[in-house]
Amino acid sequence: NAGVTQTPKFQVLKTGQSMTLQCAQDxxxxxxxxxRQDPGMGLRLIHYSVGAGITDQGEVPNGYNVSRSTxxxxxxxxxxxxxxxxxxxxxxxxxxxxxTFGSGTRLTVV
Amino acid sequence: DxxxxxxxxxxxxxxxxxxLPCNHSTISGNExxxxxxxxxxxxxxxxIHGLKNNETNEMASLIITxxxxxxxxxxxxATLRDTAVYYCIVxxxxxxxxxxxxxxxxxQVIP
Numbered sequence: 001n002a003g004v005t006q007t008p009k010f011q012v013l014k015t016g017q018s019m020t021l022q023c024a025q026d027x028x029x030x031x032x033x034x035x036r037q038d039p040g041m042g043l044r045l046i047h048y049s050v051g052a053g054i055t056d057q058g059e060v061p062n063g064y065n066v067s068r069s070t071x072x073x074x075x076x077x078x079x080x081x082x083x084x085x086x087x088x089x090x091x092x093x094x095x096x097x098x099x100t101f102g103s104g105t106r107l108t109v110v
Numbered sequence: 111d112x113x114x115x116x117x118x119x120x121x122x123x124x125x126x127x128x129x130l131p132c133n134h135s136t137i138s139g140n141e142x143x144x145x146x147x148x149x150x151x152x153x154x155x156x157x158i159h160g161l162k163n164n165e166t167n168e169m170a171s172l173i174i175t176x177x178x179x180x181x182x183x184x185x186x187x188a189t190l191r192d193t194a195v196y197y198c199i200v201x202x203x204x205x206x207x208x209x210x211x212x213x214x215x216x217x218q219v220i221p
Contacts, residue, residue, distance in 0.1 A: 033208070042213035058208060090153050097144050097201050101153025
């Protein structure tokens with residue numbers, strides 16, 4: 001039982017490049033979410049999903065796309081990376097009020 | 111979900127009890143109080159939760175006031191490994207409401 005797995009752990013992008021941050025969970029949780037964490041800013045919700053085929057925006061959705069084709073996977077896409085998207089990204093799944101977080105992806109956009 | 115308010119930072123001497131407060135004055139009757147902590151740059155981890163009764167587990171105790179408008183997380187004997195950011199959130203037990211974590215309380219345990 002791996003919990004929530006995020007890949008990659010580190011990534012450097014050039015401005016304008018696109019990439020997908022991967023998130024997978026093996027706990028059959030319907031709810032999954034993406035957060036970004038900047039120094040001193042706490043965790044800010046980007047997008048979330050309440051089940052396969054259902055996604056919705058969080059606090060800071062601009063510049064990010066998500067899809068949920070399966071219960072297990074919830075990828076986060078950056079279509080055109082900007083330096084303002086330099087951050088640590090956490091994926092989480094949830095059952096009732098209990099969150100399980102991944103170990104994070106540290107993204108730097110230069 | 112109800113909004114929570116926590117002090118941005120606190121210090122605690124090693125071996126002493128750490129008492130972390132959280133205000134949630136707009137909490138609804140069916141909303142639970144959950145505490146998580148984030149050590150260094152890891153993902154947050156669950157600590158404890160409660161509805162209206164005080165709760166205790168191997169990690170901590172949770173004291174919820176009678177009017178449920180505030181709560182306190184107690185780490186009975188803080189160690190250096192308890193240095194972390196502690197988040198208090200409130201939400202209903204089930205359902206699909208989105209939750210924001212806020213900035214939490216940075217607890218520094220001092221040798």
